[in-house]
Amino acid sequence: MAIEWESVIGLEIHCQLDTKTKVWCGCSSDYDNSPENTHTCPICLGHPGALPKLNKKVLDYAIKAGFALNCDINKESKFDRKNYFYPDTPKNYQITQFDHPYAEGGHIDIKLSNGSDKRIGVTRIHIEEDAGKSIHAGEESFINFNRASMPLIEIVSEPDMRSSEEAYQYLNLVKDALKYTKISDVSMELGSLRCDANISVMHKGAKAFGTRVEVKNLNSFKGVARAIDYEIGRQIEEIENGGEINQETRLWDEEAQVTRVMRSKEEAMDYRFFPEPDLVRIVITDEQLERLQDEMPESKVAKMARFVDDYKISENDAETLSNSIELADYFEKVVISSDNPKLSCNWILTEVLRILKDNNKTIEDFSINSEELGEIIKLIDKGAISSKIAKKLFEIKLNDERSPKAIVEEEKMAQVADTSEIEKMVVEVVANNPKLVEDYKVADEGRKPRVVKGLMGQVMKASKGKANPQMVMDILIEKLS
Ligand SMILES: [Zn+2]
Known part of the structure; x- marks a missing residue:
């Protein structure tokens, strides 16, 4: 008997918040993609000694996202440094929230094909900053820091989804919920909504999940579903052929419709998280929560x-x-x-x-x-x-x-509901269509309405569509009998 497989999917969704300025500085968030670094300052360029300060609007927007996804808001949370070296990260670390996110324990209900609801857990939401952008052109590479320190929230789901359809629906419902709060334009095409998927497979009914693979570079809603389906198929085939699933990060290749290895577990980075010393703890007051709750649509x-x-x-x-x-x-x-x-x-x-x-x-x-x-x-x-x-x-x-x-x-478009006017038209049509009238007289009860319809069409045409149809019908039947 063939083995039945079950897939386990969790999503990490990054959403860019639509604030006027970046998360730690006053640089305008309305940057274009010009190669010039016009929307930068010592803070978002990570110059030594420059101090970040949390944009209050970012926290307001993030809390609204928490409400929209039914999360509990933690009154106290903190920022941490995630250390890694990459050219588009000017500080050589990213400010994010590691072990104390500001929102936890949310959910979104999706609809299963049998009509019942299924609750997908939202593990946590945290605030973090975006990186710059590397642009590769032929032999040369450029780095654009206009996007550096743009405000993001990361929404992490529980591994509750069991198919690409469930993941697709969850992603769409998260998008809808965020869109209603007007904190982001949630466009995957424009990059203000980005999604990574954690995928594993196991024998149906098994208790322990299989080794999970993270798939990145999902740039459209349909792409997310296709990448998940591809990855599930690849993992099942690998195991059925006696192979093993490696814990790794893979990239979705939209053109070739396959996932490819980006880095393996051995290459996984140790981020050496530690509390961000340049930012105070986030403290959310009851007044702030009440005010934002009142603003929720x-x-x-x-x-x-x-x-x-x-x-x-x-x-x-x-x-x-x-x-x-x-x-x-x-x-x-x-x-x-x-x-x-x-x-x-x-x-x-x-x-x-x-x-x-x-x-x-x-x-x-x-x-x-x-x-x-x-x-x-x-x-x-x-x-x-x-x-x-x-x-x-x-x-x-x-x-x-x-x-x-x-x-x-x-424009004289009103419906003609004047009996004498309609009568005049009916009389004319009846006089001009002796054949149809004869037809009506010999037709049985089943066929009569069809003949009347033909005559009625002519009256309507004569009135340029303006005659009241019910009156035409009544008068026609009266004249014919
Ligand atoms: Zn700046």
């Missing part, structure tokens, strides 16, 4: 649940609407002015999102404000315009300053 998970409950929309729709706080706010404002949640949801998810996608825009730049879209939806709801005309109105409104009501009036 409703979480995405809570918002989705509320949308499903209050507005009776599907979980999927609630999820899409909650993708950004701004879109969710827009939706709620449209509902206030339209008084029709379902129709508001449909219009935003189809028409509005389509326009935003086509023009690569976000809801903040959308030309129809929530009140105006609410007005369009109200016009449909009241039967003043058909949904077909509403789409035309929407297209016009995209580049028109007039109110939807004014456009409907001035």
Whole structure:
């Protein structure tokens, strides 16, 4: 019988905090990737005697991340030095938090394919500084220190994930939770969110985990899932072929879709951690915690649940609407002015999102404000315009300053609900289609509605889509019989 394998995955996520200045100095964090070291000073360049001082905003943002990931915040914690020599580390050590992180014991709940929840533990979050960047160009190498001492938090998960799908979901939910707090732009593409994965395999049901391998250089969400799948397959094959898994660090090669050894255990560095003597201990007060708790937005998970409950929309729709706080706010404002949640949801998810996608825009730049879209939806709801005309109105409104009501009036788009006017059109269509009318008379009950539909289409066409469909139908049936 073939052996069943189980994989064990833990993630380390680095998130760059979106503060205006770096973590220890006043250098602007708004650096570009120019090769010139324009965003540097003696502190972030590690000049002897320069003293770091913690940016208060960094701690505020980090605490918000702790709240968002359901962590306990430690009122006291400290910074430590992680010593290693590498060209892009100007001080030859990194300031991080070793044994006393500021946040611990959090969690994120993912959804399994069978619909049940699974809780993934967040072991800890700590604050640390980023390194500079080495740039290799042909024979030459350059070092850019603009990124040196940019504020980061590192979020370490428990080894609770058992597949690439679970890891992918966890990573996405962490991103969503952080994005809502507006402490980071959480973009893997831009490097403000980075992820390393610890992966091992064991026989299904085994108690002890196998030897774990750390995989780095995961630059996209899909890349994380692919690298994990590749690494699980590689480890199982290695063991089944009689080999052993070495405790090592591997790099994901996105182009070749394989992982390659970066350094083995023997090459692992001894970081000689010790407390950072140039920084005081971090002390967080109750007042600070209360203030930050008050500033926390409703979480995405809570918002989705509320949308499903209050507005009776599907979980999927609630999820899409909650993708950004701004879109969710827009939706709620449209509902206030339209008084029709379902129709508001449909219009935003189809028409509005389509326009935003086509023009690569976000809801903040959308030309129809929530009140105006609410007005369009109200016009449909009241039967003043058909949904077909509403789409035309929407297209016009995209580049028109007039109110939807004014456009409907001035462009004569209102639905015709005048009995005599509709009757006139019906009589004309009936007179011009003797064949269809004859057809209707001989048709059985099952076929009659189809014939009526054909005639109705002609009346609608004659009215340029403006006739009230229900009235057309009623009058047609009356005339035919
Ligand atoms: Zn600086």
